[in-house]
Amino acid sequence: MTSAAVRPGFRATRPRTDDPGAVTSTYSALSRTVRDAGLLRRTHGYYFWMLGALTLALGGAVAGFVLLGDSWFQLLVAGALGLILTQFAFVAHEASHRQVFTSGKANDRLGRVLANGVVGISHSWWMTKHTRHHANPNRIGKDPDIAPDTVVFLSEDAAAAKGLQALINRYQGWLFFPLLTLEGLNLHVTAFRSLLTGGRARGDVRMRVGELVTITLRLSLYAAAVFWVLPLGMAFAFLGVQLAVFGVYMGASFAPNHKGMAIIPENSKIDFLSKQVLTSRNIRGGWWMNILMGGLNFQIEHHLFPSMPRPHLARAREIVREHCANLGLPYTETSLVQSYGIVVRYLNRVGLSARDPFDCPMFKQLRGV
Numbered sequence: 001m002t003s004a005a006v007r008p009g010f011r012a013t014r015p016r017t018d019d020p021g022a023v024t025s026t027y028s029a030l031s032r033t034v035r036d037a038g039l040l041r042r043t044h045g046y047y048f049w050m051l052g053a054l055t056l057a058l059g060g061a062v063a064g065f066v067l068l069g070d071s072w073f074q075l076l077v078a079g080a081l082g083l084i085l086t087q088f089a090f091v092a093h094e095a096s097h098r099q100v101f102t103s104g105k106a107n108d109r110l111g112r113v114l115a116n117g118v119v120g121i122s123h124s125w126w127m128t129k130h131t132r133h134h135a136n137p138n139r140i141g142k143d144p145d146i147a148p149d150t151v152v153f154l155s156e157d158a159a160a161a162k163g164l165q166a167l168i169n170r171y172q173g174w175l176f177f178p179l180l181t182l183e184g185l186n187l188h189v190t191a192f193r194s195l196l197t198g199g200r201a202r203g204d205v206r207m208r209v210g211e212l213v214t215i216t217l218r219l220s221l222y223a224a225a226v227f228w229v230l231p232l233g234m235a236f237a238f239l240g241v242q243l244a245v246f247g248v249y250m251g252a253s254f255a256p257n258h259k260g261m262a263i264i265p266e267n268s269k270i271d272f273l274s275k276q277v278l279t280s281r282n283i284r285g286g287w288w289m290n291i292l293m294g295g296l297n298f299q300i301e302h303h304l305f306p307s308m309p310r311p312h313l314a315r316a317r318e319i320v321r322e323h324c325a326n327l328g329l330p331y332t333e334t335s336l337v338q339s340y341g342i343v344v345r346y347l348n349r350v351g352l353s354a355r356d357p358f359d360c361p362m363f364k365q366l367r368g369v
Contacts, residue, residue: 030320040305042100061081065229074230075237078237086250088118095114097307120219140264151168154263158354169353174348176255184246185243277331284335
């Protein structure tokens with residue numbers, strides 16, 4: 001096996017065997033163990049309960065919005081709505097991985113209803129992007145989640161940044177969470193951009209038009225209701241708070257999973273088990289963390305078994321940890337707070353490449369400044 005590239009702050013350790021076939025066969029054995037334990041069976045009751053609870057919560061938020069009327073307490077409703085919509089997005093994510101129903105079509109329908117009609121983001125865009133990520137997490141040139149954006153995750157991208165982009169990258173670790181307040185708006189904009197510039201195959205066009213109509217109706221009716229009930233300034237504040245909470249919650253749930261973990265060179269060869277485990281990080285916590293993060297706290301198990309329903313991930317963790325220990329394969333797990341510290345430090349370290357060398361702390365240390 002060719003080991004993953006070692007970036008600053010991360011030490012990648014080879015499994016005790018250098019035979020790729022041997023490591024691959026151990027994944028087959030792991031998969032059989034997980035399957036025999038019944039951990040890939042669907043848990044329909046859990047998801048019906050979850051969707052029912054979220055629907056009641058959404059109904060309560062709508063009722064509170066109507067009853068409060070012209071009141072600044074509406075901002076509390078806006079914050080609650082941001083949390084509820086993120087939870088719906090988690091279930092849409094699980095449906096896209098075929099975790100909810102046995103039927104692929106049923107999962108697709110649920111994913112589209114929740115993503116397009118409830119959350120207001122593009123299901124097809126998410127499926128395309130997320131599938132590429134799962135196939136090659138943290139692999140340069142293949143994982144869209146580490147492609148250059150407002151925040152960059154590779155030192156070479158930071159070094160190439162110019163102007164405002166370079167300025168942001170210099171301090172991107174500290175700016176990361178403030179920037180997430182704009183992620184909710186960005187997801188809605190990306191939905192329209194991806195649907196308007198997508199493929200032109202007949203089936204693809206039909207699907208995109210359907211998504212575009214659904215998302216447009218959802219966002220238009222939502223905005224119309226907010227501006228109908230609330231004064232202009234309060235309406236903008238309501239939308240701002242809801243989008244900010246939604247963006248921060250989404251970003252804070254997905255960011256700890258891979259940021260600061262091993263970066264894999266584009267053309268390297270690495271087996272599936274090592275690729276998924278070395279690039280993923282779990283978050284410690286009980287059942288409440290599993291609900292808070294929509295199962296993303298078990299990122300290693302999710303990447304190894306993407307179709308595994310959320311309630312089975314905790315049991316799978318025990319099996320996978322033991323399997324990795326037997327192989328000598330590093331299994332990374334931290335608290336939520338520790339993971340955020342790792343992400344901030346990693347982003348700041350990457351951002352050093354965007355700074356003037358005379359402003360670089362490392363340069364100053366070498367010069368004895």
